[in-house]
Amino acid sequence: MAVRGRPRGFDAEAALDRAVEVFWRQGYEGASLTDLTEAMGINRTSMYAAFGNKEELFHRAVARYAEADMAYAREALTAPTAYEVVESFLRANADALTRADRPSGCLSVQGALAEGGDSGRIARFLADSRLAGERALAHRLARAVEDGDLPAETDPHALARYVMVVSEGNAVHAAAGATRAALHATVDIALRAIPRIPAHAAA
Amino acid sequence: MAVRGRPRGFDAEAALDRAVEVFWRQGYEGASLTDLTEAMGINRTSMYAAFGNKEELFHRAVARYAEADMAYAREALTAPTAYEVVESFLRANADALTRADRPSGCLSVQGALAEGGDSGRIARFLADSRLAGERALAHRLARAVEDGDLPAETDPHALARYVMVVSEGNAVHAAAGATRAALHATVDIALRAIPRIPAHAAA
DNA sequence: CCTTTTCTGTACTGTTCGGTACTTAAGTCG
DNA sequence: CGACTTAAGTACCGAACAGTACAGAAAAGG
Numbered sequence: 001m002a003v004r005g006r007p008r009g010f011d012a013e014a015a016l017d018r019a020v021e022v023f024w025r026q027g028y029e030g031a032s033l034t035d036l037t038e039a040m041g042i043n044r045t046s047m048y049a050a051f052g053n054k055e056e057l058f059h060r061a062v063a064r065y066a067e068a069d070m071a072y073a074r075e076a077l078t079a080p081t082a083y084e085v086v087e088s089f090l091r092a093n094a095d096a097l098t099r100a101d102r103p104s105g106c107l108s109v110q111g112a113l114a115e116g117g118d119s120g121r122i123a124r125f126l127a128d129s130r131l132a133g134e135r136a137l138a139h140r141l142a143r144a145v146e147d148g149d150l151p152a153e154t155d156p157h158a159l160a161r162y163v164m165v166v167s168e169g170n171a172v173h174a175a176a177g178a179t180r181a182a183l184h185a186t187v188d189i190a191l192r193a194i195p196r197i198p199a200h201a202a203a
Numbered sequence: 204m205a206v207r208g209r210p211r212g213f214d215a216e217a218a219l220d221r222a223v224e225v226f227w228r229q230g231y232e233g234a235s236l237t238d239l240t241e242a243m244g245i246n247r248t249s250m251y252a253a254f255g256n257k258e259e260l261f262h263r264a265v266a267r268y269a270e271a272d273m274a275y276a277r278e279a280l281t282a283p284t285a286y287e288v289v290e291s292f293l294r295a296n297a298d299a300l301t302r303a304d305r306p307s308g309c310l311s312v313q314g315a316l317a318e319g320g321d322s323g324r325i326a327r328f329l330a331d332s333r334l335a336g337e338r339a340l341a342h343r344l345a346r347a348v349e350d351g352d353l354p355a356e357t358d359p360h361a362l363a364r365y366v367m368v369v370s371e372g373n374a375v376h377a378a379a380g381a382t383r384a385a386l387h388a389t390v391d392i393a394l395r396a397i398p399r400i401p402a403h404a405a406a
Numbered sequence: 407c408c409t410t411t412t413c414t415g416t417a418c419t420g421t422t423c424g425g426t427a428c429t430t431a432a433g434t435c436g
Numbered sequence: 437c438g439a440c441t442t443a444a445g446t447a448c449c450g451a452a453c454a455g456t457a458c459a460g461a462a463a464a465g466g
Contacts, residue, residue, distance in 0.1 A: 005442020006432040027317025029232060033424060043444055045426080050443095054424065105316070113313040113378050114230025127379035161376070161385060162392040168375040169368030175316055176330035182364060189365040193395040208412020209462040236454060246414055248456080253413095257454065 012050050013064075015040040020061045020069075024107040028058055028122045058111075058122065062129065065107045072096060073133060082144035086163050086194050087187075089137070093167045094183035097174035105175030109168050134164045151195050159194070166190045215253055216267075218243040223264045223272075227310040231261055231325045261314075261325065265332065268310045275299060276336060285347035289366050289397050290390075292340070296370045297386035300377035308378030312371050337367045354398050362397070369393045 018039040022031045033054060037047050051057040072092035079085040097105055108130050112122040141156035150156070170183045221242040225234045236257060240247050254260040275295035282288040300308055311333055315325040344359035353359070373386045 003442085004434060004440080006434095006444080008443065009432090025317070027322075030317040030322055032422080034422085043446090044424095045446090046444060048425070109375060110316040113308070113316060113375070114228070114233040119230075119233055123378070130379065155388070158385075158388040158392060161381075162389045165369060165372030165376060165389050165393075167372070169370070169372030172312060172316070172371040172375065173364070173368060175326070176333065178364075182361075185358070185361040186365045186368050189361060189396050190368075190393075191396075193392050206412085207410075207464060209414080209464095211413065212462090235452075237452085246416090247454095248416095249414065251455075 008046075008050070010040075010042050010046065015042055015047075015050070016057075016060055016064050019057055020065050020107065021103060023058060023061050023111060024065070024105075025103040027110055028112045029119055055118070055122070059125070062107065062111070062126070066129065069096060069102070069107070070133075074136075077136060077140045082141055082150045083191075083194055083196055085137075085140055085144075087191055089163065090166060090170075090187040090190060091184070094170060094180060094187055097171055097183060098178075098180040104177065106168070106171035109171040110175055130164065130168070134160050137163060149197065151197065154195055162193065163190075211249075211253070213243075213245050213249065218245055218250075218253070219260075219263055219267050220271075222260055223268050223310065224306060226261060226264050226314060227268070227308075228306040230313055231315045232322055258321070258325070262328070265310065265314070265329070269332065272299060272305070272310070273336075277339075280339060280343045285344055285353045286394075286397055286399055288340075288343055288347075290394055292366065293369060293373075293390040293393060294387070297373060297377075297383060297390055300374055300386060301381075301383035307380065309371070309374035312374040313378055333367065333371070337363050340366060352400065354400065357398055365396065366393075 018041070019036050022036050022039045025031075026035065033044060033047070036054075036057070037044050040047065042050075047057065051060060072095075073089060076085055076089035076092060079088045096102075108126050111126050112119045114123065138157045138160035141150060141154070141159050144150040145152065145154050145156055150159075166186070170178075170186060173186070174183060221244070222239050225239050225242045228234075229238065236247060236250070239257075239260070240250050243250065245253075250260065254263060275298075276292060279288055279292035279295060282291045299305075311329050314329050315322045317326065341360045341363035344353060344357070344362050347353040348355060348357050348359055353362075369389070373381075373389055376389070377386060
């Protein structure tokens with residue numbers, strides 16, 4: 001071990017958690033370094049020393065968000081049937097979008113949509129990360145088609161895209177103040193579009 | 204008439220149209236006055252004289268957007284059946300989100316999501332205007348329930364919210380570069396969730 | 407014609423932005 | 437104890453931001 005110089009006076013992980021909240025609430029451009037460092041409880045220079053710059057801090061924040069606040073998405077993929085995968089994902093998503101101890105909405109959707117200035121790169125980065133989730137879901141649904149768990153004519157990519165559209169639309173609604181119950185009511189309706197095998201292929 | 208001073212040297216409506224595009228592409232905060240006035244082809248002071256300030260310009264831009272670029276939404280409400288209302292809206296929405304001669308996505312969704320700084324008021328304003336559309340659709344669907352055009356147990360507000368969620372989710376996807384075909388494939392699936400009367404009540 | 411009224415253009419205001427020298431503090435190593 | 441290494445804090449940088457004072461230009465009213 002043997003760290004040489006003066007030891008760091010703050011917990012970088014904890015500071016990153018605070019940064020996640022600020023980016024989540026205010027978006028990439030809306031979060032100033034002053035906002036961020038005040039919330040993180042550290043100095044400007046300490047942030048640059050620990051994370052590089054604002055954009056790298058944002059990347060770290062999104063990574064931490066994906067790991068901690070979107071764990072439900074990876075978990076949903078392990079459900080036994082395609083329908084349960086989708087329902088589990090959309091239910092947990094609706095809950096995550098309306099947690100009392102967290103900002104409303106989704107960091108990935110709210111972080112940046114417009115393309116002005118630096119935000120172009122940021123928006124593309126976030127879009128790519130959302131697309132990665134969509135692809136993972138499509139892969140899981142493709143397996144369901146192979147398994148006969150979804151009708152053979154189902155397009156898994158289109159279905160995955162539909163599910164992501166519902167979750168992103170709900171994120172927009174949540175950011176605008178929709179209640180958890182409202183999001184779940186939307187999920188109730190959205191699930192009607194998920195095809196189900198007439199229940200005779202099951203073991 | 205008899206206008207007294209020096210006549211205005213530009214077409215305010217045309218200039219507003221240019222401003223709509225800039226706000227659409229870059230969002231409220233992402234669009235600087237320099238960006239705006241350059242696109243509008245007018246001077247900074249001329250903009251302030253004609254529109255007041257950036258926020259009032261934005262309000263005017265959104266009003267013009269709603270009038271011109273969202274006319275399809277009002278038109279969709281006049282379709283004969285609830286299903287046709289929803290389908291017409293979502294199809295026209297998918298087309299509007301991917302017009303070659305316009306920015307991708309939706310000004311109302313992209314304009315502001317984060318809440319930092321002034322954007323709080325802007326985000327709330329846009330959320331309210333989206334909600335107005337949702338209410339208009341809910342009103343139309345409530346009439347459909349009364350008419351027996353939708354099942355009696357249908358919650359028109361929940362259904363309207365679902366339709367708006369799909370359109371907003373598609374807007375997020377379109378802003379991220381999704382193709383028109385992809386949006387329509389999503390609409391194909393989304394429409395499966397719209398209840399239809401078993402087709403015997405029709406005249 | 408000259409005054410009045412309104413618009414245009416330049417040049418500026420104060421503030422905030424992300425990022426950074428540079429000094430001071432707090433540790434380990436010899 | 438110094439010597440070295442790294443973090444923390446202050447005070448600043450140039451650039452960009454929204455908004456404006458002011459001088460000149462173009463029309464109508466008299």
